[in-house]
Amino acid sequence: MMSVPRLAAPPVASPRTAALAIAGGGALTIIGAWIFQYGFGYAPCPLCLEQRYAYYFAIPLAVLLWLGLDYGARRRVLAAGFAVIAAGMLWNAGLGAYHAGVEWQLWAGPSDCSGTPGELGGAGGLLQQLQTARVVRCDEAPWRFLGLSLAGYNVLISLALAAAAIAGCRGVLRRREPD
Numbered sequence: 001m002m003s004v005p006r007l008a009a010p011p012v013a014s015p016r017t018a019a020l021a022i023a024g025g026g027a028l029t030i031i032g033a034w035i036f037q038y039g040f041g042y043a044p045c046p047l048c049l050e051q052r053y054a055y056y057f058a059i060p061l062a063v064l065l066w067l068g069l070d071y072g073a074r075r076r077v078l079a080a081g082f083a084v085i086a087a088g089m090l091w092n093a094g095l096g097a098y099h100a101g102v103e104w105q106l107w108a109g110p111s112d113c114s115g116t117p118g119e120l121g122g123a124g125g126l127l128q129q130l131q132t133a134r135v136v137r138c139d140e141a142p143w144r145f146l147g148l149s150l151a152g153y154n155v156l157i158s159l160a161l162a163a164a165a166i167a168g169c170r171g172v173l174r175r176r177e178p179d
Helices: 015-039 046-070 075-103 123-132 150-174
Strands: none
Touching (some): 015 046, 015 075, 046 075, 046 150, 075 150
């Protein structure tokens, strides 16, 4: 009788590696967004800017977790930090999926960036607004690669960072608390 090999459980990532991956991956993502914005001139829409908030929060928190691992932070504090990052990145992946759906016209986006202009005021106000307004629409993807817009890539990156945070949380919870 032939024995069936057992599959080993997936390795638990080192919390230190997970924290560095989150901080580094998040920083590279934000730098990439800034390059598209300032280097290539792709102005971000309101939904694009909102998707950056999760990175602005996760990057410094991941650095703090990495430092906490070196300086003896409590296990439950470290696990909570990784869980917060995971929740934030999962929320961000959902926001990115919503934004990508708006770009593909699967559903309507927010009225401030994909609807019709609101109150324009009188003739003088209209002229002034037309001279100063720069409308960046949320329902038009200015750039795509392999069929995905930046919002679509944000979904993939956010899911990867959430997975790293979950792995880091699992790694912290499997460590022994120092006596």
